[in-house]
Amino acid sequence: MAENDGRLRDTPVQWKVVSSETPFTGNKTSVRTDRVVMPDGSAATRDYQVHPGSVAVLALDERDRVLVLNQYRHPVRHKLWEIPAGLLDVPGENPLAAARRELYEEAHVKAGDWRVLVDLYSSPGGTDEAIRIFLARGLSEADGERFAAEEEEADMEVARVPLADLVRGVLAGDLHNNCLASGVLALSAARAGGPAGLDALRPAEAPWPARPFRA
Structure with missing residues (x-):
């Protein structure tokens, strides 16, 4: 709803x-089943993934x-172009520290200037995962030394692609990763938002x- 400032x-x-x-309890996430009281007094069952949260980095x-990665994602049977990202594995972990670690591990890159670009829930009807994109x-x-990549990351390709090309790819339906799409569109909007x-x-x-x- 709108607040006093509109x-x-x-x-x-x-x-x-x-x-x-x-x-179900997995290695990093679990599935929870809640019985929730609806506004009319009835009860409904809601199943959802319990997730520690994630960070992602749009490195410009x-x-x-933009620094991008090409990585296989088994649930969707695709190799997706993505931006560096990872889980908040430690409860209460500082998101900036986690983002710095992911940028180092996945691309062997560091950055001198960091900002919060956008916060989002990845799929709030089915998971409580929250994502912060820097x-x-x-x-x-x-x-x-470079971080030793394993499993899906061992086959990962790293590239740098013009921001404008990524925006076009998202709008054309060629690029589907949620963090990449949200990040490049948010960056474009931020640049257009004023002086x-x-x-x-x-x-x-x-x-x-x-x-x-x-902190």
Whole structure:
């Protein structure tokens, strides 16, 4: 609903849960079944994935190119072009620290300037996963040895693609990864948003109510 300043904001609300069970627990996520009281007093069952949360990094270089990865994703039977991303594996983990780690591990790159680009829920009808996408600029090669890639990441291709090409690919239906699509479109919108441009983006340590963290 609209607040006094005219902005729309999502509102924290919790309907009564009369029972809850976890029929499946995996390595990083689980499935929960809740019985929830509806507004008319009836109860309905809701199954959803319980997720620790994720971070992603839209890394933009001095030539206006975005660092992207090509990785196999088994559930959709595709190799997708994506931006670096990973799970918040440690409860209360600082998202910026996790994002820096993912950029290093997946691309052996570090960044000098970090901003929050956009926060989102990946699929709120089926999972509680929250994602924070960072904008990283001032890119350079990371120090030390490269991270040893395993499993799907062992076959991963890394490239740098002009931002405008990625926007066209998303709108043409050629690129489907949610973090890549949300990130490049949000970056384009931020640039068009006024004279402050990217400097108006939130600082990298901005609060994240969906996944509170230690500063």
